[in-house]
Amino acid sequence: IEREDAALIYERLADWHSADMADLIEQLKPKLRLPFLQIMGERVDPDVYSDLDENVREHLVDDMEPAEIAAFLNELELDDAVDVLESFEEDEQREVLKEIPADERVVLQEGLSYGEDSAGRLMQRNLIAVPEYWDIGQTIDYMRDTDDLPDEFYEIFVVDPRHHPIGTLSLNRAMRSKRQVLVRDIMDTEQKLIPVDMDQEEVAYLFQQYRLASAAVVNEDGALIGVITVDDIVDVISEEAEEDILRLGGVSEDDLFGSVMSTTRARFLWLFVNLLTAIAASVAIGLFDATMEAIIALAVLMPIVASMGGNAGTQTLTVAVRALATKELTAGNMLRILSKETMVAFLNGSIFAVLIGIVAWLWFSSLNIGLIIALAMIVNIIVAAVAGMIVPVTLDRMKIDPAIASSVFVTTVTDIVGFVAFLGLATIVLL
């Protein structure tokens, strides 16, 4: 579509924001993406590349020369550059790094050395640190004389002679003080320090819990080595929430822009596990084939019991998974909340038992079938609530992300309990 009017496109998109440009590129057909970038040429803000979806970026950069890539990386902020670099294979990484000036290369390599989701990856190394005995005038003069300052920052860090952070000074407080005021006298000594290897989920939790705008990152010796600002955290929070949503839905990672093959592979595992559990449920049903053959109504009704249990279990487990992620569900209130969930399940279970009991009774003109399905329903909804609570809590204690595996376990339990309770009761009562 967008082949001809190169000049026109060039003109119209010239001052788009990088994030909008990245979105536009994602919307283009894969084949048109590189030609588009070639048309835009020099005018493409390097930030566009860090705003692109990882899948799309990998595709694009595949066709570039290492020197071209190196030039782009040079202009990105450190954390973005490390992200881009990391998406490459190891040998590509080495080739690109070769093209980068030695001092920048060291910084990039150090960035790569931190764990993928650690604080070290999120931080900027550019920051302003001053000794506590300076006054505001010296601080301001120092800032005026330093060229290599970060684009955006909200705090000045105060450090001792060993470069350990001892306080922070917000820009607004600094600006409102006279030049001769000492940093020591107006700095804020309460600060949360972030170890460089802290997991980003933990970092985001600290920022949210204490409403931080920025925080100092320290190495093992407690020395100040970087700063994390809240705008990096915004991305982490969406990422982590997204991860939970996708995992609860049985998708391993965001694969909207992934290729058919990689998406197929990513979703296969989950479906395979589900196949095994579905077969397990069928085996349970198979135990009662004689009962079903005698009374075919049971085969017609049995999915209702399993399905209601599955849904009730999913409700409880969704609340539990979120509450674990936000640290609202702890060992301290676990029992209280479990007993509340059980009460809720008992109430809703009773209501739905009556409803489905009446429907089944009228449908098959059998009071017995109505009573049996009602009883099985209550049992299964209560079991669902207990499993919906215990499974994620147990996985969490075992350091497994409850969002990944909880729903397989819980629906397996509710399927099997649902079928066995219903068909088993029927076998005892009706045969």
Added chain:
Amino acid sequence: IEREDAALIYERLADWHSADMADLIEQLKPKLRLPFLQIMGERVDPDVYSDLDENVREHLVDDMEPAEIAAFLNELELDDAVDVLESFEEDEQREVLKEIPADERVVLQEGLSYGEDSAGRLMQRNLIAVPEYWDIGQTIDYMRDTDDLPDEFYEIFVVDPRHHPIGTLSLNRAMRSKRQVLVRDIMDTEQKLIPVDMDQEEVAYLFQQYRLASAAVVNEDGALIGVITVDDIVDVISEEAEEDILRLGGVSEDDLFGSVMSTTRARFLWLFVNLLTAIAASVAIGLFDATMEAIIALAVLMPIVASMGGNAGTQTLTVAVRALATKELTAGNMLRILSKETMVAFLNGSIFAVLIGIVAWLWFSSLNIGLIIALAMIVNIIVAAVAGMIVPVTLDRMKIDPAIASSVFVTTVTDIVGFVAFLGLATIVLL
């Protein structure tokens, strides 16, 4: 537990952060919460109340006098105070407002007048606005002379004589400039303005997309009336993601700390809808009761087809719901992604068709049953992918949140198609 050692508790918790204190209160048994607060007395930071879960807060404040509540509200930041106030019934609200000084009352009432999830609710009214013809020296002197400044801010707003925003000046740039530099010459004129009635989800999208630290809020006339900072957005992003997660799980809102009755009521609707769809699926099964009576193996195997379809559909719909929320899925790439999902479904469907076909063949020693379940499986997984894509997109176009209702529709489709395809094929082939 924590009744006796009032003095000890008092001592140990005296300098906890408000957010930690709020968490502690949430962990306490409901009956102990008020006594605990009475022990802590004056030392309770009013911020604790805005950090509390809404359900817990409502309970607590129920037992307070309007004058007490008013005193707390007075010390909260505006957006927090409005949140607290809003959780009351209307007549309580009026009583509390009566106790508040007139000028603050007007501001609170105005806050309440903005829609619940609008930009007006997020914004702070406290901000610094200067005319463009001032120089940095004047700006700094003005800041030093003004007492009623916000605790934290990152930007100074530049306005024209009608108080319309025309640019922003970051604190760090202001600090690094000499006193005689004019604001006009260093201000940044590219800024995103936020209309006061913009939905908070939209506001959060702007902040994320353009990596904003703060943004000006304007009224219908375009005049500057407030500022939203990124730390407020952090909460919005978690809230919105949380909402999606809970809705996908069939829970209307976070009810971890809700009472048994309110939780039961909130979950009832979803389960009721599910009951109706489960009955619809059973009616579909009932059409084939003669077939099942003849070959009971069909009743044993049929949940597998439905369950695999349900899971494949959930995978696609999860990706689609997220992509709609993050605006990655648009009219422009909808068809391309739909055809990709169909391909993925065809591939995975074929693999699982072979697997389950062999299992069923061996289990019931019937090649025909194996072939039938294999065919039904492919059909259902492909239908699942198409429904998993079309249902959320359609709901989104109809301005219904796809996270709420998609999974009911999709699993209903996959249940019914699964049962009908499997039992229908069997009826044609085997009878």
